[in-house]
Amino acid sequence: MTTIRPHASTVERVPLRSALHDLPAYKPGKAAPVSGTTQYKLSSNENPYPPLPSVRDVVAEAAAGINLYPDMACTEITEAIAKRWDVPAASVSFGAGSVEVASQIIRAVAGEGDEVIFAWRSFEAYPILTGLAGAKAVHVPLTADERHDLPAMAAAVTERTRLIFVCTPNNPTGTSVTADELHAFMTAVPQDVLVVIDEAYVHFNVDAAAAHGIDFFRTYPNVVVLHTFSKAYGLAGLRIGYAIAPDYISAALRAVAIPFGVSALAQKAALASLDAEDEIEARITSLVTEREKLHAELLSIGWDVCPSEANFVWLRTGEATQELETIFTEAGVIVRAYPGDGIRISVGTPEANRQAVQAAKAAFNRLAAER
Known part of the structure; x- marks a missing residue:
């Protein structure tokens, strides 16, 4: 004989650990959406080069x-x-x-x-x-x-x-x-x-x-x-x-x-x-060079960007973060936004970095117009 179980909403639920109640969710960098335009994913600090x-x-x-x-x-x-x-x-x-x-x-x-x-x-x-x-x-x-x-x-x-x-x-x-x-x-x-x-x-x-x-x-x-x-x-x-x-x-x-x-x-x-560390080192050198270019170009736009020793740069955008993230996304650049704090841009290929600079310029102009 088949036993009929009551619907889940009518039974007492298994309790979960209290530690989960206030646990913040980890938010991975967004993936680039599939569309007809070129999209650059600079949201996850990934190495842009394919495997050796x-x-x-x-x-x-x-x-x-x-x-x-x-x-x-x-x-x-x-x-x-x-x-x-x-x-x-x-x-x-x-x-x-x-x-x-x-x-x-x-x-x-x-x-x-x-x-x-x-x-x-x-x-x-x-x-x-x-x-x-x-x-x-x-x-x-x-x-x-x-x-x-x-x-x-x-x-x-x-x-x-x-x-x-x-x-x-x-x-x-x-x-x-x-x-x-x-x-x-x-x-x-x-x-x-x-x-x-x-x-x-x-x-x-x-x-x-x-x-x-x-x-x-x-x-x-x-x-x-x-x-x-x-x-x-x-x-x-x-x-x-x-x-x-x-x-x-x-x-x-x-x-x-x-x-x-x-x-x-x-x-x-x-x-x-x-x-293969010699080959890896050559890639690291290239990424550091691109990082320094990206940093310099952001400064020339007017962004107050702190020097970075990683494979990304940081824009302190505060309450405007989500609004500015949209500008990057519409420009085909997927960045990592931290609402209320800032935007992290991973260093990508030279083409991706050039597109990121153009998006950053549009974002800066938006901020300037709103002030």
């Missing part, structure tokens, strides 16, 4: 084995990264992108009632991942020149603080932290508070005074460094990132990681990318 032929060939060969589980220990790429940075293999751990590794860190270190500090605005996954762990997100405003206010972040530490994220270069503003600033910060932070130096965009950072996470890992016992293959290496679609951390932290990250979370294709592609 050598990397593509390795991925194609590895695809023949996707019926099998990947190496959960990421053995080969772990050894390669350990050699690359001259650190013990036990200090290296992987995840499906550095954001997934950041999630591992939070889940390993922070729980109900604990605090996680980060600058704001910074990477928008930080408050989401913190909330999912049941911890409290502590936002510390950026300075007037869009940089981390490290003294204010140090002053925000309490007995409940477990973790601090320092995103340098910062997403979405592109500003970086200097070595002197970070050393002063580290001396002000208790050693039982973990400091994560998130360097997703470090390959584009050409500031001679910039902090280098690996140096701080070697100097301080409470530092973790995050890197990713998504940006400079152009593997955003394969999702692989890693942490360099004290060995007991790395062991904890592996304990909370999703089993088999890093695909075999991603591992092989990362290895091939490390073998």
Whole structure:
């Protein structure tokens, strides 16, 4: 006999975790709509170049084995990264992108009632991942020149603080932290508070005074460094990132990681990318050159644009953000808008960047006409 279940609206619903009630939604960069005109997607900080032929060939060969589980220990790429940075293999751990590794860190270190500090605005996954762990997100405003206010972040530490994220270069503003600033910060932070130096965009950072996470890992016992293959290496679609951390932290990250979370294709592609670093470096140099051109042209229009050390630039547009985003979209340029704050424009091909400049000029003129 068939049992008739009552309609879903008439039964008591399964309760969800309270942490989900106020959780902000992660908003990925918009995709370019399909239309008859050329559209440039500059909303996700992606590398605009296609995969290197050598990397593509390795991925194609590895695809023949996707019926099998990947190496959960990421053995080969772990050894390669350990050699690359001259650190013990036990200090290296992987995840499906550095954001997934950041999630591992939070889940390993922070729980109900604990605090996680980060600058704001910074990477928008930080408050989401913190909330999912049941911890409290502590936002510390950026300075007037869009940089981390490290003294204010140090002053925000309490007995409940477990973790601090320092995103340098910062997403979405592109500003970086200097070595002197970070050393002063580290001396002000208790050693039982973990400091994560998130360097997703470090390959584009050409500031001679910039902090280098690996140096701080070697100097301080409470530092973790995050890197990713998504940006400079152009593997955003394969999702692989890693942490360099004290060995007991790395062991904890592996304990909370999703089993088999890093695909075999991603591992092989990362290895091939490390073998092709000369070609990768040439692409990075090209993108940095384009970034500097884009920055200079925005300044010439009249925009007050802070120097960027990442593969994007930041326009502080405040309450006009959504209105100006529409101007970019209508011009065929898809940008990343942060309502009430600003617009981030990823560095693309020269053609895409030229179109972005034209859209930025129209947006600036709109603002000027409304004032």
